[in-house]
Amino acid sequence: MESLEECSRKIMIKELPDFFVLYERRIGNYRSLSGQWSDFLEKYRNYITNHTVFLERTFDDPSITDTDTCLYDICMSVDKNCTLENTCTIQGGTCAVYPFRGLAKHIYAAYQTIFNIWLPQSRYTLDNRCGFDIYRTIDCDSMYMELDICLPVKS
Numbered sequence: 001m002e003s004l005e006e007c008s009r010k011i012m013i014k015e016l017p018d019f020f021v022l023y024e025r026r027i028g029n030y031r032s033l034s035g036q037w038s039d040f041l042e043k044y045r046n047y048i049t050n051h052t053v054f055l056e057r058t059f060d061d062p063s064i065t066d067t068d069t070c071l072y073d074i075c076m077s078v079d080k081n082c083t084l085e086n087t088c089t090i091q092g093g094t095c096a097v098y099p100f101r102g103l104a105k106h107i108y109a110a111y112q113t114i115f116n117i118w119l120p121q122s123r124y125t126l127d128n129r130c131g132f133d134i135y136r137t138i139d140c141d142s143m144y145m146e147l148d149i150c151l152p153v154k155s
Helices: 004-010 030-043 104-121
Strands: 012-016 019-028 054-058 070-077 087-090 093-103 132-139 144-154
Touching (some): 004 093, 004 104
Antiparallel strands (some): 012 093, 132 144
16 A cells, blocks of 8 residues: 555546446456456447546445455446436546556555545545546556546545
């Protein structure tokens, strides 16, 4: 985990837009996400545009939930005219945004740093909106990732 100073240098408080998304809810181990994403992208490839944003909502902490029964949504932004039933809006607003850059196996440590080191010592508290990750880059061979961890906060 990072120190408070390291984490504080990375986190930015931003106003994020709402995201209208196509999603699929999954139950399983977060480590199987790469295969899940491949299936999802193949299934909905006709909805991908140059403006598509890929997101994920995770609902469980694998340190207190059986790692094979974690609940998560795989999402991608779509046009508001999308008529598929599995769409919803992920609320934006004020978020603490942590730009994660590294191997997938280190994402858990980044979350622990944010929740256990940064958040308790910041002037912010979580609000009741759902947190999400915005995927920027994924190298499936090395599992190097660039994503923004977005936590809804209020001051």
